[in-house]
Amino acid sequence: MSDMLGISSGAIGAYQRALSTVSNNIANVNTEGYSRQDVVLQDSAPKKIASMYVGTGVMLQTIKRQYDAFAESNLRSSTSDLASQKPMVDYAKRVMDIMGDKSIGLSSAFDDFFSAAGALSADPASSVLRTSFLRSADGVASRFGELTTQLDLVSTETRQGIQSVADQVNTLTGQLALINQGLTKSPNLEGQPAELLDRRDLTLRQLSELTRIKTSFTSNGMVNVSMGTTMTEGLVVNGIKARPIGIDSQVKDKVELVLDPYGKTESLASASGGLLGGYQSFIAQVLEPSQKGLEALAQTFAKESNAIQRNGIDGYGQMGQDLFAFDPKVASPSGGIRVAINDGMRIATASQFRVSEGSTNVTTTRASVLFTGATPSTALSNASLVNNPNATAGVTFKVDGSREYTPVTTLSAGVKAAFYMDQAEPGQQLQVLTRDGRQLLGQSLSETEKFQLFTPANGFVANATYSDQYLNKSGADAYRGLDLFYGAKATVLYGQNFDAYGNVGKSTPLPAVLETSRIAGSTTGIPAGAMVLNGVALGTLNPPADAQAVSDWVNAKTSDTQIRAEVYNEIHVPTGQIDFTKNVSINGRAIGFPSQAEATSPNFNALNWLTNAINTTFSGTDLSASVTSGGELVLKDAQGSPIEINDIVGSSDPSSNALNLAPSVYNPQVRLVQVVRDMRIAATDLDFSKPLQINGVDIDISTGVNDIAGLIARINAKQANTGVIAKLDSNKDLVLSTDPAVDPKGTLSISVGPGKDASGKFTPNALGLEPQDFGVTERLSRLLADDPTQTDIRLSFGSYTQGNPPVTKSGDPADMAKLGLRTGAYIEGGSPDDLLLFVTGKGSASIATGFSGEPVDTRDSLRSQTLQVKFTAADRYSIVDSKTGTVLADRHYDPNTLEPVVAFNGLEIKLTHAPSVGDSFTIDGNQDGLGDNTNMLAMVDLNKKPVTNGKTIANTYIDQINNVGNLAQQANITQQAMTVVNDQAVAARDKISGVNLDEEAAALIRYQQAYQACAKALQVSGQLFDTIEQIR
C-alpha cells in the first residue's frame, strides 16, 4: 500500500485511534487510579521499488500505559507511613485533652483534695470542713472513675478501628485475588488490559494505606502481597488466593492480629505501618501506659492516704479506718476506687497519743510524745520452749558458777501463759519480773541476784529499779489488778449437762479438786510456814511425809482453809493394755489363770474373770478391783495403802505381767477438795414475818424475832435437830453452814422450807429463798456469784525462820514436789507489759509451758492505758498506771540532761527541760482530742512527699500527661514530615501517570491536524484519480 490512498486511509485510521485515546484520557481526567495512555505511532515498513524504498505510511504500534513501577511503590510506602501517624495524632490528642482537662483530669481533683486537707488542718474540729474533705476525697475517686471510663472508651474505639481495618484489608485482598485471576489470561504484561492494571495498582495503594505491604509481581502483572517481613511469611494474597486476617480471639484484653484466624493460623506480630500499625502503636505506646499509670496511681494514692488515715485518731477517739477502698467487682483499681467512709467524723485528724501537763506543775516544762515501738512477733522469745505444759516437754535450765540466775524467756504482752517448774533443787525459784524490775511472781531477789540480773541484756530497761511491792499479790494489791499466781492451783470445774433432746444445758459447778501425784514420803519434811494454803500458813510436815501425813497436815487447818484432804490409791489400767495370756502378782499374791472349763464356757469373759479373780483373791482386804464404764480396770485400796505389783519369774519388764504395769510399789495419792459448807444469805433478803423450816425442822420465829441476831439465835437453838449452824459474816449477812461435827466433808444439803402448802403453792420463807435442798452445787453456784476467787484451791509459798542465828527462808518448788505437786507461774488473762522469766538458785530445773493468744498490738494496748510520769525526787521519776495506781516503773534520771527523754514500751516522752519535784505528765490515747490536727498535717504533707520514683502523687500524674504530650507532639511532627514525603511521591507518580487537560488539548489539536492533513491527502489522491480518469 505504498500508494497515496492507502497511506492516507491507513493514517486516518491511526489518527482516529490516537484521537480516541486522547478523548479517553480527557474523559478519565477525574478517574482515581487512572494512568494516562499514549499512542505510539510507527512508520510502516517501506516498500522496495527498484533500488529504492518507498514509505508506506504510518501504523499504530500500541497504546501505552504511562506507568513507573518505582514511583508506584514509593507512593505505596509513603502512604503507609503517613497513614500510620493518623491514629496516633488523633487519639493521642484525645487522651491528652481527657487527661489534661481541668474538669475531667486528676490534677485539679488532687489540688482540691489537698487544699481541703489544708483547710481541715487549720480547723480540725469543724464538721463542715470534715465533710468537705470527704467530698473532695470522693471527687478524686470519681475523677479516677471518669478518667478510666474515658480511656476505656478510647480503648474500645481503637479496638473497633483495628477490627474495621482488618475487614477492609480482607475486602481489598479479595479484590486483588480477583484481579490476579483476570490477569492470568495473558502470558505477558503487554497483553494485559491497562484498566485492569490500574485497578490493581489502585487497590494496592488503598491496601498500603491500611497496612504496610510487601509486593512481588510476576511477568504477566499478577501480584503477591505479604504483611510480614519477607515474601515467604504473612502472605495475604498468593496468586489467585486471598487469606483473611482477623483479631486473635484466644488472647484476652489485648489486640493481636493473626492470619487466617479460622484456618491455618499464622501470627502477624510483625505487621506494621498504615492505619493498622498506627492503631497498634497508639495502644502500645499511649493507651496502655496511660491506663497502667492510672491504675498504679490509684493504688499508690489509696495506699498512702490509707496509711496516714490508719495512723491517726478520728473524731470519735477511735483508730482511723481506710479512707479509700477498691470495689472488688471492678477489674481495674482506678475504676473501682471508692471512698470507704461516709462520716466526716471518721476522718483521722488527731495523733495517737497525747501528753498533758499536770495542773500543779511547778515548772513550765513542755512535753511531747511519740510512739516508735513495734509489736513482738512471737509469744515467747525462747523458741526451745514449746506450747506443751506436760513435764516431759520441759526444757532444763541450769544455774551454776558465779551466775545466780538463768534467763528462761520473755513473755510478750497479752499472751496468757502458765509456766511449770519440775525437778527443782531446794532453793530454786521461778522468778517473773517486768522490764522495769517489778517482781510479780517468785521469791524476793537477793542483792547479788538484783545486781546480776538488772542488765539491758536480760531485757530490763537501762535504768530499771527493783521492787517487790507486787510480788505474789492478788486482788486489789496485784500488779495492774492482774490474776497472777505462783504455786499449785485448782479452780472450779464445770460438769456438762444435756437435756432430754441432747442440747447443751446449764453446766453445774463442781468444787475445785487438786490431786497430787503418788507420794513416796519425803525424808526431810516441810517446816511450818513454808507452805500457804488459800492464805493460811500450814504447820510442820514431819518426815516421813507420806500421803497420810500430807493429808493430816492439810486437814489440820481445814476449818481455816475450807480445804480438806483425803488419801486414795487407785491404779487405772486401760483394758487394751491387759494381756490375758499372762499372770499377774499383786501384793505378793498371784492371780493365776482361768481353768479349762471356765475358759471354754460359752459365756466366758476374760476381763470379768480377772476382776472376779482379784476380788476373790483379796476378799477380806482393802484391795478390790472393778471395771469402769470407760473400759478401765481399777485396782483400789480402800484405806489408801500402797499397792505392790510384783515381778513375775524375776522379770522387771512391764510386759511380763498381765496388767502390763512396771513392777513397783504404787504409793497412795492425796486429793485436796474445796469444802463448800457455807451459804450466804444477804441481810436485805430476810423477812422475819415469814415462817422458816431448815432440814424439815420448823424454826419458830413468829414472835420475838425482829433482827438478824434473833434469827441466828433461833436457828442455832435447833442445831441439834437440823445439823445447821447460823452465824454473821463480816458484811453482817447471814451465813448458814452444815455442822462440821455431823458433816466433816461439808457435802450435806441444807434444805430450806416450808415447801408447798395444802393448795400446792410455795409459801414464802423468812430467808427469801426458793424452798429447795441447797446441796454443794447450789451453795457453790451462790459462792461463785458472790466471789469467784473464793472457790480456788491455791497452795503457795510462805517464809519461815530457821537455824541459829535465825535465817528467813521461803518455801520453794522442791518443797512443793515433796507433796507430789507441780509449781506453776500462772499468768491468767495476759499482762499488758512484757514479762521476763528467770530461774534462780543453784542446780538445774525443768520448765514446761502452756500458752495461748497472740502478742497484743503494743500501740493499741498503750492507747487503752493512761500513764502518768511523776517526778518524785530531783533525780527520780515513776510511771504510774492511772487506772489501777500500779507503779509500773521507778527510775533514776540525770536532771542535768538538757532535754530529758522518758521511754516506756516504745513511747518516747520528750521534755523541753528538766522538770522539778512534783511535776507530772499524763499520757493517754487522745480519745477526745477532736481539735488535734497532727495527723491531718501528715495528709497535707502527702502532697509534697515523694512516693513513686522520687515523685509526688500530683507530679506522677503530670508526668503521665507530659509523656502523652511528647508522643502526640512527636507524632504531629512525623505526620507533617510524612505529608511532605507523600506529596512528593504523589507528584512523582502524577508526573508520569497523571492527565493534564492542556496537554490533552494540545494532543487533540496535534492529532486533529494530522487527521485533517491525511484527509486532505486522501482527497488529493481522489482528485488525482479523477484527473487520470478524465483523460480519455
Add this chain to the structure above:
Amino acid sequence: MKISTTLYFDRATQQLSNSQNELSKTQEQLSTGKQIVKPSDAPNKAALVTRLESELARQTGYQDTLKSVNVRLTAEETALKSTSDVMYRIKELSVQAANDTLAPQDRQSIALEISNLKDQILSLANSQDSNGNYLFSGSKSSEPAFSKDASGRVSYQGDQSRMKVNVGDSRRMNLNMPGSDAYVRVVRDDGKGNKTGVDFFQVLDDLATAVNTGNLANIKRGTGEIDTLQNGISQGLGQIGADMSVVDMQTNVLDQVVLQLKTTRSDVEDLDYTAAVTKMNKDQLALEAAQSSFAKISQLSLFKYLN
C-alpha cells in the same frame, strides 16, 4: 514538570482548607484569649500548665489557711487584751484591799468585785471562735477550756496540744495556744520548803477569800502573784503578736509567689493579641490571595481557545 489537572485541583483545595483551618484556630484563640485552648493544642506545654495550676492551687490553699489562722489569732488577742485590762483592775483592787485602814465591809465589797472580775476572766478564757470551738482548750476544742467543778473550783480542762499548720511549702506556724500557756500557774511555797503550782483561777479565788476575810498576809501574797499572772498574759499576748507578724509576712510572701506563678502561667497560656491579630490578618490575606489566584488560574484552559 507536568502537573496533572486533578492534582492541581486537589492541592489548591487542600491549601485553601489549610488556610481556613489556620484562620479558625486564630479566631478561636482570639475569642478565648488563650494561646492554648485545649491541652492538645500544645502537647509539650500541657504538663507545664497543669503543674502551674496545681502549684497555684496549693499556694491559694496556704492563703486560705493564713486567713483562718489570722481570724483565730485576732480572737485570741482580743480575749487576752481584755483579760489584761481586767487584771489591772484586780491589781488595783488588791492594792486597795491591802490598806489596813479599810473597814471589813469595804473589803467585802472589794472581794465581791474581785470574784465578779474573776468570772469575767473565766468567760474570756472560754472564748469561742465562729465555729463554736473553744480557743484556749488545746485539742479538746469542743469543751470549755476552764470549768468549775462541783465545789466551785475552776481548773483547766483542755490539753497542752500545741498545733502547727502549714502556711507555705516549708513554713509551719502555731495554730493555737493552750489556755495553760496564757493563764499560767504561779509557784507557791507551802512554808515547808515544798513548792507547788497553783492554778490561775485558784490564785484569784484565794485573793478574793483573803480580801473577804481581811487576811493581810495573803492579800499581799495575792498582789504579788497577780503580777506573775499578768506577766503570763503579757507573754501570751507577745506570742500571739509574733504569730500575727508571721501571718503578715507569710501573706506577703504568698502574694508574691502567686503573682509570679500567674505571670508564668500567663506567659505560657495567654494569648498575645497583637501577634494573634497580625497573624489573623496575614492568614486572611493568604486565604484571599489563594482564593482569587485559584479562581483566575483555574479558568485558564487550552480548551477555551479551541473552537
